[in-house]
Amino acid sequence: MKKLAFTLFLTLYTLSAFSQEHVVKMLNAGKEGMMVFEPAVLSINKGDTVKFVATDLAHNSSSVEGMIPEGAEPWVGAMNQDIEVTLTEEGVYVYQCTPHNMMAMVGVIKVESSSNINSIRAKAESYKKTFLMNQERLDDYLSRI
Ligand SMILES: [Cu+2]
Numbered sequence: 001m002k003k004l005a006f007t008l009f010l011t012l013y014t015l016s017a018f019s020q021e022h023v024v025k026m027l028n029a030g031k032e033g034m035m036v037f038e039p040a041v042l043s044i045n046k047g048d049t050v051k052f053v054a055t056d057l058a059h060n061s062s063s064v065e066g067m068i069p070e071g072a073e074p075w076v077g078a079m080n081q082d083i084e085v086t087l088t089e090e091g092v093y094v095y096q097c098t099p100h101n102m103m104a105m106v107g108v109i110k111v112e113s114s115s116n117i118n119s120i121r122a123k124a125e126s127y128k129k130t131f132l133m134n135q136e137r138l139d140d141y142l143s144r145i
Helices: 002-017 098-103 117-130 137-143
Strands: 021-030 033-038 041-044 049-053 083-086 091-096 106-111
Touching (some): 091 117
Parallel strands (some): 041 106
Antiparallel strands (some): 049 083
């Protein structure tokens, strides 16, 4: 009976961990500053969905070229629109708001593993040169995953 209860617990736990939806707000001002995704750092499971919500206007969410895992599907959200992406490849993803890239409006998602972190960090060196402010933001986010 104990074993059955444990099996049941595992089954329910697995089901509840399966395909969760995470919400990320696109904001003019958040807890961590101006022009931010909130939360900007997410750690999720493979197959989970991230919904970017246009809470404030004039933002989008777009994966950054060369800063997602190999084989992962890039995304480009339209301005002022919510967009949902399902992340099916393990690894670290970096995304940005296209009009506010210069203000380092970026975010980081880790899907189960950070196996591609060295490649992401290497690309971050050139990518963050496009930031005119908040230059430390991406490094800070990457240090949290
Ligand atoms: Cu923006």
